[in-house]
Amino acid sequence: MIKEIHLFGLLKEQYGDMVSVEVPAYPITVEEVVKAFRKNYSEVNDIPFLIAVNHFMASDKDEVNENDHLALLPPVSGG
Amino acid sequence: MKTHFQLIDHANGFPDLAQFRSESSGAEVVFNGIVRTPNKGLDVLYLEFEAYEALFHNEMKRIAESLESQFQINALVLHHRVGRVLPGELAVVAVVYSQHRKDAFYACEALMNELKATVPIWKKEFNSDGSFWVSQTP
Numbered sequence: 658m659i660k661e662i663h664l665f666g667l668l669k670e671q672y673g674d675m676v677s678v679e680v681p682a683y684p685i686t687v688e689e690v691v692k693a694f695r696k697n698y699s700e701v702n703d704i705p706f707l708i709a710v711n712h713f714m715a716s717d718k719d720e721v722n723e724n725d726h727l728a729l730l731p732p733v734s735g736g
Numbered sequence: 737m738k739t740h741f742q743l744i745d746h747a748n749g750f751p752d753l754a755q756f757r758s759e760s761s762g763a764e765v766v767f768n769g770i771v772r773t774p775n776k777g778l779d780v781l782y783l784e785f786e787a788y789e790a791l792f793h794n795e796m797k798r799i800a801e802s803l804e805s806q807f808q809i810n811a812l813v814l815h816h817r818v819g820r821v822l823p824g825e826l827a828v829v830a831v832v833y834s835q836h837r838k839d840a841f842y843a844c845e846a847l848m849n850e851l852k853a854t855v856p857i858w859k860k861e862f863n864s865d866g867s868f869w870v871s872q873t874p
Contacts, residue, residue, distance in 0.1 A: 665788050666858035667869040712790035714854070728788060734870040735785070735816060735857030736769050736828050736848060 658682060660721070662694060663728040668706070672698065688717040690727060706731045737804050738811040741796040743787050743818045747825050750815050761810045761833035763840035767848055769828035771821050778863040783827065785818045788856040792816075799850045807843040808834050814847065816857060827859075 660680045664672055678693040687708050695702055708715050709728040721727065744750055757764060773780035800812050813831040821827050830847050834840035851857075859870045 665856065666786060666860075669786075670869075709788070709791050709856070712788075713794050714791070728791070730788070730791075730856055731858065731869070732871040733852070733854065733856055734859045735787075735855050736852045 658723075660690060660693070660723075660727065662690070663726070665728065666731040667704070668701065668729055668731050671701070683723045684720045686717065687715045687719045687721060690721055691717075691729075694729060704731055737800065737809050739797070739800050740811075740813045740815075741793055742815050743789060743792060744815050745817070745819050747817075747821075750826060750829055753813065753829075753831060756811045756813055756831065756833060758810060758833065760835065763832075763834045763837040765832050765834075765837070765840040765844040767828075767830040767844050768826055769830075769848075771823045771825055771827050773823040773863075775861065775863065778865050780823050781862045781864070782823070783821045784860045784862065785816070785821060785827065786858045786860075787816065787818050791856045795855050799847065799855070802850070803843050803846055806846070807832075807839040808836070809839065809843055810834055812843070812847065814851065816851075816855075818857075 658680055659677045661675050661677050663675050678697055680693050707730040711726050771783050796814055811833040815829045817827050830844055832840045832844040860867055861870055
Protein backbone atom coordinates (compact mmCIF):
# COMPACT_ATOMS: atom_id res chain seq x y z
CA MET A 658 0.00 0.00 0.00
CA ILE A 659 1.14 3.52 -0.72
CA LYS A 660 1.38 6.20 1.97
CA GLU A 661 2.03 9.86 1.24
CA ILE A 662 4.37 11.73 3.56
CA HIS A 663 4.65 15.53 3.72
CA LEU A 664 8.17 16.93 4.00
CA PHE A 665 9.67 20.09 5.45
CA GLY A 666 12.98 21.91 5.59
CA LEU A 667 15.94 20.16 4.04
CA LEU A 668 13.85 17.07 3.23
CA LYS A 669 11.44 19.22 1.23
CA GLU A 670 14.31 20.90 -0.57
CA GLN A 671 15.78 17.53 -1.48
CA TYR A 672 12.65 15.52 -2.38
CA GLY A 673 9.79 17.99 -2.81
CA ASP A 674 6.65 18.73 -0.75
CA MET A 675 5.59 15.11 -0.56
CA VAL A 676 6.81 11.58 -1.22
CA SER A 677 5.05 8.23 -1.42
CA VAL A 678 6.35 5.10 0.24
CA GLU A 679 5.22 1.49 0.15
CA VAL A 680 3.93 0.31 3.53
CA PRO A 681 2.41 -2.94 4.84
CA ALA A 682 -1.32 -3.22 5.56
CA TYR A 683 -2.90 -0.70 7.97
CA PRO A 684 -2.70 0.01 10.79
CA ILE A 685 1.05 0.42 10.97
CA THR A 686 3.27 2.21 13.44
CA VAL A 687 5.15 5.46 13.05
CA GLU A 688 8.34 3.43 13.36
CA GLU A 689 7.37 1.32 10.34
CA VAL A 690 6.60 4.39 8.24
CA VAL A 691 9.99 5.88 9.09
CA LYS A 692 11.63 2.57 8.21
CA ALA A 693 9.88 2.53 4.84
CA PHE A 694 10.99 6.10 4.16
CA ARG A 695 14.60 5.40 5.08
CA LYS A 696 14.60 2.34 2.83
CA ASN A 697 13.69 4.47 -0.20
CA TYR A 698 15.64 7.58 0.73
CA SER A 699 18.84 6.29 2.24
CA GLU A 700 20.73 9.52 1.43
CA VAL A 701 19.28 11.04 4.59
CA ASN A 702 19.84 8.07 6.90
CA ASP A 703 22.22 10.13 9.04
CA ILE A 704 19.58 12.78 9.73
CA PRO A 705 17.46 12.30 12.85
CA PHE A 706 13.86 13.34 12.36
CA LEU A 707 10.52 13.36 14.11
CA ILE A 708 7.14 12.51 12.66
CA ALA A 709 3.80 14.24 13.05
CA VAL A 710 0.48 12.46 12.67
CA ASN A 711 -2.57 14.62 11.99
CA HIS A 712 -0.62 17.75 12.98
CA PHE A 713 0.53 16.47 16.36
CA MET A 714 3.95 15.15 17.33
CA ALA A 715 3.95 11.35 17.35
CA SER A 716 6.12 8.68 18.91
CA ASP A 717 7.49 5.47 17.39
CA LYS A 718 4.73 3.18 18.61
CA ASP A 719 1.82 5.43 17.62
CA GLU A 720 -0.58 3.96 15.11
CA VAL A 721 -0.98 5.25 11.58
CA ASN A 722 -4.08 4.60 9.52
CA GLU A 723 -4.85 5.03 5.86
CA ASN A 724 -6.32 8.54 6.01
CA ASP A 725 -3.89 10.00 8.53
CA HIS A 726 -1.85 13.05 7.57
CA LEU A 727 1.85 12.26 7.99
CA ALA A 728 4.77 14.65 8.06
CA LEU A 729 8.49 14.05 8.47
CA LEU A 730 10.30 16.73 10.40
CA PRO A 731 14.04 17.27 10.15
CA PRO A 732 15.80 18.98 13.07
CA VAL A 733 14.00 22.22 13.94
CA SER A 734 15.79 25.56 14.18
CA GLY A 735 13.33 28.28 15.08
CA GLY A 736 14.24 31.41 16.97
CA MET B 737 -4.21 32.58 30.59
CA LYS B 738 -4.49 34.36 27.26
CA THR B 739 -2.33 33.17 24.37
CA HIS B 740 -1.50 34.50 20.95
CA PHE B 741 0.66 32.58 18.48
CA GLN B 742 1.23 33.81 14.97
CA LEU B 743 3.49 33.31 11.99
CA ILE B 744 4.41 36.62 10.40
CA ASP B 745 5.30 36.90 6.72
CA HIS B 746 6.66 40.45 6.53
CA ALA B 747 8.91 42.68 8.62
CA ASN B 748 6.17 45.11 9.68
CA GLY B 749 3.63 42.43 10.50
CA PHE B 750 4.27 42.08 14.23
CA PRO B 751 1.12 42.94 16.20
CA ASP B 752 1.12 45.75 18.75
CA LEU B 753 1.79 44.28 22.19
CA ALA B 754 -0.43 46.84 23.95
CA GLN B 755 -3.47 44.66 23.26
CA PHE B 756 -2.05 41.90 25.48
CA ARG B 757 -1.41 44.08 28.54
CA SER B 758 -3.77 44.11 31.48
CA GLU B 759 -4.07 45.76 34.88
CA SER B 760 -3.41 42.44 36.57
CA SER B 761 0.00 42.04 34.90
CA GLY B 762 2.72 43.87 36.73
CA ALA B 763 5.42 42.40 34.52
CA GLU B 764 5.89 42.23 30.77
CA VAL B 765 9.05 40.40 29.67
CA VAL B 766 9.84 40.63 25.97
CA PHE B 767 12.48 38.68 24.09
CA ASN B 768 13.27 39.98 20.62
CA GLY B 769 15.28 37.59 18.45
CA ILE B 770 17.12 39.49 15.71
CA VAL B 771 18.96 38.14 12.68
CA ARG B 772 22.67 38.63 13.37
CA THR B 773 25.64 39.12 11.12
CA PRO B 774 28.39 37.99 11.01
CA ASN B 775 27.78 34.43 12.12
CA LYS B 776 30.77 32.14 12.64
CA GLY B 777 32.97 34.57 10.74
CA LEU B 778 30.78 34.82 7.65
CA ASP B 779 28.57 37.70 6.56
CA VAL B 780 24.92 36.63 6.77
CA LEU B 781 22.92 37.83 3.77
CA TYR B 782 19.56 36.62 5.07
CA LEU B 783 17.75 33.73 6.76
CA GLU B 784 14.89 31.87 5.15
CA PHE B 785 12.33 30.53 7.66
CA GLU B 786 9.81 27.80 6.91
CA ALA B 787 7.09 26.57 9.28
CA TYR B 788 4.52 23.79 9.48
CA GLU B 789 1.65 25.99 10.56
CA ALA B 790 -0.90 23.48 11.88
CA LEU B 791 1.71 21.73 14.00
CA PHE B 792 3.16 25.10 15.07
CA HIS B 793 -0.16 26.02 16.68
CA ASN B 794 -0.61 22.60 18.30
CA GLU B 795 2.92 22.61 19.70
CA MET B 796 2.58 26.16 21.00
CA LYS B 797 -0.65 25.21 22.75
CA ARG B 798 1.09 22.24 24.36
CA ILE B 799 4.02 24.41 25.47
CA ALA B 800 1.69 27.06 26.88
CA GLU B 801 -0.14 24.47 28.97
CA SER B 802 3.18 23.14 30.26
CA LEU B 803 4.44 26.62 31.17
CA GLU B 804 1.16 27.50 32.85
CA SER B 805 1.62 24.51 35.14
CA GLN B 806 5.07 25.79 36.18
CA PHE B 807 4.67 29.58 36.34
CA GLN B 808 2.08 32.21 37.12
CA ILE B 809 1.27 33.57 33.66
CA ASN B 810 -1.49 35.94 32.60
CA ALA B 811 -0.69 35.99 28.89
CA LEU B 812 1.77 34.32 26.53
CA VAL B 813 2.64 35.64 23.10
CA LEU B 814 4.85 34.14 20.41
CA HIS B 815 5.23 35.72 16.99
CA HIS B 816 7.69 34.23 14.51
CA ARG B 817 8.69 35.33 11.03
CA VAL B 818 8.52 33.05 8.03
CA GLY B 819 10.11 33.67 4.66
CA ARG B 820 13.18 35.82 4.08
CA VAL B 821 14.47 37.81 7.07
CA LEU B 822 17.37 40.23 6.73
CA PRO B 823 20.10 41.01 9.27
CA GLY B 824 18.82 43.51 11.81
CA GLU B 825 15.20 42.41 11.37
CA LEU B 826 13.15 40.66 14.03
CA ALA B 827 12.86 36.90 13.60
CA VAL B 828 10.90 36.15 16.76
CA VAL B 829 9.10 38.01 19.55
CA ALA B 830 8.29 36.10 22.73
CA VAL B 831 6.37 37.87 25.49
CA VAL B 832 5.18 36.76 28.90
CA TYR B 833 2.81 38.73 31.13
CA SER B 834 2.68 37.89 34.79
CA GLN B 835 1.79 39.45 38.10
CA HIS B 836 5.47 39.59 39.07
CA ARG B 837 8.73 39.79 37.16
CA LYS B 838 10.32 36.55 38.37
CA ASP B 839 7.74 34.28 36.77
CA ALA B 840 7.72 36.41 33.63
CA PHE B 841 11.53 36.20 33.23
CA TYR B 842 11.75 32.47 33.84
CA ALA B 843 8.71 31.63 31.73
CA CYS B 844 10.02 33.69 28.82
CA GLU B 845 13.35 31.87 28.88
CA ALA B 846 11.57 28.51 29.10
CA LEU B 847 9.33 29.51 26.20
CA MET B 848 12.36 30.26 24.00
CA ASN B 849 14.06 27.01 25.02
CA GLU B 850 10.95 25.03 24.09
CA LEU B 851 10.60 26.93 20.82
CA LYS B 852 14.11 25.98 19.81
CA ALA B 853 13.66 22.35 20.85
CA THR B 854 10.32 21.29 19.40
CA VAL B 855 8.42 23.92 17.44
CA PRO B 856 8.33 23.04 13.73
CA ILE B 857 10.20 25.98 12.25
CA TRP B 858 13.28 25.59 10.07
CA LYS B 859 15.82 28.15 8.95
CA LYS B 860 18.33 28.21 6.17
CA GLU B 861 21.21 30.62 6.40
CA PHE B 862 22.45 32.32 3.25
CA ASN B 863 25.89 33.81 3.77
CA SER B 864 28.92 35.03 1.86
CA ASP B 865 30.11 31.44 1.47
CA GLY B 866 26.86 29.77 0.31
CA SER B 867 23.94 28.39 2.31
CA PHE B 868 23.09 25.68 4.82
CA TRP B 869 20.16 24.43 6.89
CA VAL B 870 20.63 25.29 10.53
CA SER B 871 20.27 22.16 12.64
CA GLN B 872 19.45 22.41 16.31
CA THR B 873 17.21 19.54 17.43
CA PRO B 874 16.54 16.60 17.48
